[in-house]
Amino acid sequence: MINLIVNDQIREFDLPLGTSLVDVIRDNLKLPGTKIGCREGDCGACTVLVGELDGENLKYKSMASCILPLGNTRRKHIVTIEGLNLDGLTPIQKAFVEENGTQCGFCTPGFIMSVVGFCLSDKKKTFENIKIAVAGNICRCTGYKSIERALSIIVDGISKIDETDRIAWLADNGFIPAYFNGIKNKLKEMAVDYSPKRTDADYIMGGGTDLLVQELDEVEEATIDFIQEMPGLSGVRIENGKCFIGSTTTITELFESEALNKMFPKMRSYINLIASHQIRNMATVGGNFANGSPIGDLAIMFQALDGTLVLNEKGKKREIKLKDFFVGYKTVNKKPDELIECVYFNVPGENTHFSFEKIGKRIHLDMATVNSALVVEIKDGIIKAASYSVGGLGATIRNMEKTSGFLVGKKISNKTFIEANKVAQSEITPRSRPEYKRLLVKQQLLCHLMSFAPEALGLEALQ
Numbered sequence: 001m002i003n004l005i006v007n008d009q010i011r012e013f014d015l016p017l018g019t020s021l022v023d024v025i026r027d028n029l030k031l032p033g034t035k036i037g038c039r040e041g042d043c044g045a046c047t048v049l050v051g052e053l054d055g056e057n058l059k060y061k062s063m064a065s066c067i068l069p070l071g072n073t074r075r076k077h078i079v080t081i082e083g084l085n086l087d088g089l090t091p092i093q094k095a096f097v098e099e100n101g102t103q104c105g106f107c108t109p110g111f112i113m114s115v116v117g118f119c120l121s122d123k124k125k126t127f128e129n130i131k132i133a134v135a136g137n138i139c140r141c142t143g144y145k146s147i148e149r150a151l152s153i154i155v156d157g158i159s160k161i162d163e164t165d166r167i168a169w170l171a172d173n174g175f176i177p178a179y180f181n182g183i184k185n186k187l188k189e190m191a192v193d194y195s196p197k198r199t200d201a202d203y204i205m206g207g208g209t210d211l212l213v214q215e216l217d218e219v220e221e222a223t224i225d226f227i228q229e230m231p232g233l234s235g236v237r238i239e240n241g242k243c244f245i246g247s248t249t250t251i252t253e254l255f256e257s258e259a260l261n262k263m264f265p266k267m268r269s270y271i272n273l274i275a276s277h278q279i280r281n282m283a284t285v286g287g288n289f290a291n292g293s294p295i296g297d298l299a300i301m302f303q304a305l306d307g308t309l310v311l312n313e314k315g316k317k318r319e320i321k322l323k324d325f326f327v328g329y330k331t332v333n334k335k336p337d338e339l340i341e342c343v344y345f346n347v348p349g350e351n352t353h354f355s356f357e358k359i360g361k362r363i364h365l366d367m368a369t370v371n372s373a374l375v376v377e378i379k380d381g382i383i384k385a386a387s388y389s390v391g392g393l394g395a396t397i398r399n400m401e402k403t404s405g406f407l408v409g410k411k412i413s414n415k416t417f418i419e420a421n422k423v424a425q426s427e428i429t430p431r432s433r434p435e436y437k438r439l440l441v442k443q444q445l446l447c448h449l450m451s452f453a454p455e456a457l458g459l460e461a462l463q
Contacts, residue, residue, distance in 0.1 A: 007083030017071030044137030136276025247286025
């Protein structure tokens with residue numbers, strides 16, 4: 001039995017906890033406004049809001065309900081498009097109508113939910129930020145310009161929002177129903193301590209964003225230990241010169257981490273290349289590793305940072321380097337009962353520089369064709385240490401040891417790049433589209449080195 005709040009009502013379900021939330025919403029609750037599109041979290045048609053207590057604060061995030069397991073909604077507030085209904089149109093709905101921001105209408109509920117999530121968030125209320133908030137919502141009819149006009153009107157309408165109590169302001173001004181004001185207390189009354197099961201579970205699940213795509217039928221019938229509420233597995237902390245990142249930390253939490261962004265000033269721009277808001281609000285660091293994908297964006301980053309995983313099997317811990325964790329396509333060096341507790345790496349010194357590159361069919365919200373990360377320590381213009389990882393070339397992420405070794409002791413220049421690329425090309429064996437992927441590796445290596453010494457290289461190095 002699982003209890004949660006859906007719109008303005010407390011609900012209890014005696015359903016398999018691996019059931020996709022969108023099916024619960026449409027089939028069990030008969031709320032058809034949440035649409036099923038891709039069932040892979042890509043189109044945004046099924047977007048809902050998920051409200052969760054964070055201490056004394058109630059925070060809402062947009063999520064893709066098609067890949068959100070029911071078990072991860074326990075004691076949370078789920079808002080569907082029906083949960084926004086008032087006697088008339090809200091200012092958000094009115095803006096979409098007046099600016100013709102909808103044609104066939106299939107995508108519209110998802111857009112509205114993402115916009116409301118933005119209004120409820122602590123993001124600065126700018127036009128650029130509201131556009132980013134709907135970046136995970138696809139419309140195949142409008143061409144987006146009419147939607148952008150609607151977004152501009154909405155941003156103007158919330159420009160004077162009271163940031164000390166956004167929920168009350170939005171309710172008072174007709175953007176959301178008044179029942180939102182009472183949700184925090186309802187959730188507090190429902191809150192109970194996490195009690196781990198870990199008793200012969202078929203799956204240990206964090207966000208579930210990949211499992212509900214790849215193994216939905218199996219997950220729906222499985223026994224699952226949901227770990228997102230397990231204490232001590234979330235957050236970024238610095239201790240004794242090392243940075244520890246808990247396995248249930250979401251990609252959004254990485255984006256928001258002051259500690260991580262202080263170490264790597266471009267980290268937010270890199271994370272913007274990973275998935276959509278809906279997915280980043282759900283997907284976890286540990287899940288990205290456990291998935292074993294050869295193009296896992298976080299895995300690429302933290303492998304280049306020489307990350308170490310801490311695994312826990314019923315109290316027995318072991319550590320393994322991330323570069324040794326991936327042993328085959330979607331195959332990892334982990335026992336079924338082992339839980340990924342965290343990843344850690346040495347806090348970089350002031351001379352250490354980090355760069356991430358990704359090429360896919362789309363700039364944003366897509367899986368990589370080739371992605372890579374390079375970490376170098378530069379002192380007096382000379383590379384003192386280097387660590388280079390590349391994904392998308394085979395069954396596992398490639399640890400480019402020869403290229404990294406070649407770079408040590410070199411000064412960044414066109415000559416260094418040309419020679420380093422020759423070494424890189426010698427140690428890769430792309431399985432598909434080899435000429436194209438070799439070109440991408442070459443281009444990305446140049447981009448990495450240019451980011452460290454923009455005046456030292458020219459595009460003629462690509463010739």
